[in-house]
Amino acid sequence: MxxxxxxxxxxxxxxxxxKILSIIYFALLTSIALIASIKFNFGGIKFNVADTGIFNFPYIWHFNTYVASYLKFFLLLVIVSMVSNEYSNKTLKQNLIDGLSKKEFILSKFYTVLLFSIISSIFVFIVTMVLGLIYSSYTELSIIFTDIYFIFAYFLALVVFFSMGLFFGILIKRSAFAIGAIILLSIVEGLLIPVIRFGLGIKDYEAITQFFPLTSMYNLIKEPATRLSGVKQLASSVGENFDLNFATQWYEYLIVLFWIFIFIFFSYKLLLRRDL
Amino acid sequence: METILKIENLTKDFGRIRALNNVSFTIEKGNVYGILGPNGSGKSTTLGIILNVVNKTSGNFTWFDGKTSTHDALKKVGAIIERPNFYPYMTAQQNLELVCKIKGISKNIIDEKLEAVNLLEWKNYKFSSYSLGMKQRLAIASALLNDPEILILDEPTNGLDPQGIHEIRSIIKKIAKTGTTILLASHLLDEVEKVCSHAVIIRKGVMLYAGPVDEMSATNGIIEAKTEEISLEELAVALEKSPQISSANVDFDKVVAKLNTEVSATEINKFLISQGIVVSYFEKRLPSLEQQFLELTNNK
Structure with a gap:
């Protein structure tokens, strides 16, 4: 290994x-901390992001992993090009001739995906800890670690997302088209959800759409803003009641694990079948 | 004799096209083999299959008596296919370090191999800045890294200038002298003729011959002759009158006559003199690989 x-x-x-993309990515991850320094000052009303409670434990786990997961697109470029370059340079062929098996080739890419995901998770963990310890109103150990599972969810979200990049890179062989295919997939999913919900009138549409690859990734870390007490109060004052379940369910992990398996397994199968 | 590679009834279809049809041959340790055939005859497909990059349709091949898996066997093989493939943004040194990692060998050997192909002083330049000749030499250095049991070369001089062709050929000859088994695919017959002891001939995916070069066509040798006094056509007609000659044809600037029995050059020359013909050039020899190749491919 x-x-x-x-x-x-x-x-x-x-x-x-x-190298440059990875450095930018990790720099951006660290810069989540900069959100804390955002301060508005209009007409005597001072507004400081750090005071809104988003850095309170345990909520901060949710907020930080949610924001951090948007940055994964940077690393997606690295992952996709690390596969497609092997095709365009024909080095995949050379690697195999030199004595790497197709299985080892896929595994070496997958291990790299795991490594990137682990390092990202550690980064986010550290940034969150530091931010939380500085700004959180509650710093009791039990509260700090209450929602720590978001780090694990974040890790899985990265692994499945990059595995998807790996798969499309091998399937399509060209970085630009592979990224295009992923964007296309997100559009298709975005269209299918309202079609299933309203077009087919299926009330419990999420029972179906949760199995879509991108939706399943999104479900790992759901949108956190409505969880803020301020937003909740605002919503209830206008008669709207958010009744979202923020916690990640066990079957949501399972669905994502299933997709990781599918992406890696079929990357391998695809490579096995191909003549290079 | 130790068998390095055994190929049995290998067949490959690309869609509806049969690129390779029932090809079988064996490679023994210490010999130098040439795979001959026109472009598109299936040489590269054969090599692709045994090197794990092309999937066979049917048939079998086994490396080193089948004791190891193909990818482990390939760690003991050095191969260059068509065009040198390396990471363009990495230097020669870095590229070879990667190959060492894949083959699981120490990287201390890199300098020695770069020296052997005259690239040592360029080792810290990026691959993308190399000329084609340098790229091909780096590919040879890479193939030699593990002191391979067998070296496989697919059209190693393709696209090179005369200087580059000469360099590559002298490197190959040097390697052949060390006793390394070599499998050389080429459509350049003189290239194969100069180094190979055995030949495999493929045309349109069908194997026509596999065996020692000098047993390729059952032959008693040929006579090549030139004359200045009569036309070459007349010389050919005169030669065909001899009972020991089965056929004689004009080949560009000389006449080539096939012998049908074991006969000395002197006897044929005496025959010509008795016919009143004096030649300006006369030689008895075995047919060149090119002549044998054309004979084989034309007959079938």
Whole structure:
């Protein structure tokens, strides 16, 4: 496993584009902390983001992982091009001739995905801890670690997202088209959901749509804003009642694990069937 | 003799096209093999299959008596296919380090191999800045990294200038001298003729011959002759009158006559003199690979 990881890291280490994108990505992850410094000052009314309660434990786990998960698109470019470059440089062929098996090739990519996801999760964990300890109104240990599962959900969200990138990279062989295909998939899902909900009039539409790959990823860390007490109060004052379930359900993990398996397994199958 | 590779009834279809039809041959340790055939005859497909990058349709191949899996066997093989494939943004040194990692060998050997192909002073330049000749030499260095049991070369001089062709050929000859088994695919017959002891001939996916080069066509040798006094056509007609000659044809600037029995050059020359013909050039020899190849491919 270490050998396969080393092989992939040698390839990435000298690749300038991959290096720059990764640095930007991790810099942005760290810069989530900068949100804390946002302060408005209009007409004598001072507004400080840090005072709104978004940095309170345990809510901060949810908020930070949600914001951080948007940055994964940066790393998606690295993942997709790390596969498609192997096709365009024909180095995949050379790797196989040199004695790497197709299985090892996929595994070395997958291990790299795991590594990126683990490092990202650690980053987000540290940033969240530091921010929380500075700004949170509650710092009792039991409260701090209440919603820590969001870090795990975040980790899984990255793994499945990058595995999808891996799969589309192998399927389509060209970075730009692979990214295009992922965007197309998100549009298709975005259209299918209202079609199922309103067009077919299925009331419990989520029972179906939760199985869609991108929706299942989104379900791991749901939108956190409505959870803020301020927003809730505002909503109830206008008679709207948000009754969202924020917690990640066990079957939502299962669905995502299933997609990770599908993406990696079919990446392998695809590669196995292909003549290079 | 130790068997390195055994191919049995290998067949490959690309869609409805049969690129390879029932090809079988065996590669023994220490020999230098040439796979011959025109472009598109199935040479690269054969190599692609044994190198794990092309899937076979049917048939079988086994490396080293089938004791190891194909990808592990390939760690003991050095191969170059068509065009050198490396990471363009990495230097020669970095690219070879990666190959060492894949093959699971120490990277201490890199300098020695780069030296062997005269690339040592360029080792810290990016692959993308190399000329085609340098790229091909790097590919050879890479293939030699593991001191392979067998070196597989697919059209190693394709696209090179005369200088580059000469460099690659002298490297191949040097390697052949060390006793390394070589499998060389080429459509350039003189390239194969200069180094190969055995040949496999493929045309349109069908194997026409596999065996030692000098047993390719059952032959008693040929006579090549030139004359200045009469036309070459007349010389050919005169030669065909000899009972020891089965046929004689004009080939560009000389006459090539096939012998049908074991006969000395002197006897044929005496025959010509008795016919009142004096030649300006006369030689008895085995047919060149090109002549044998054309004979084989034309007959079938």
């Amino acid at each position: 270490l050998r396969l990881l080393q092989i992939e890291l040698i390839k990435l280490k000298y690749n300038k584009a991959a």
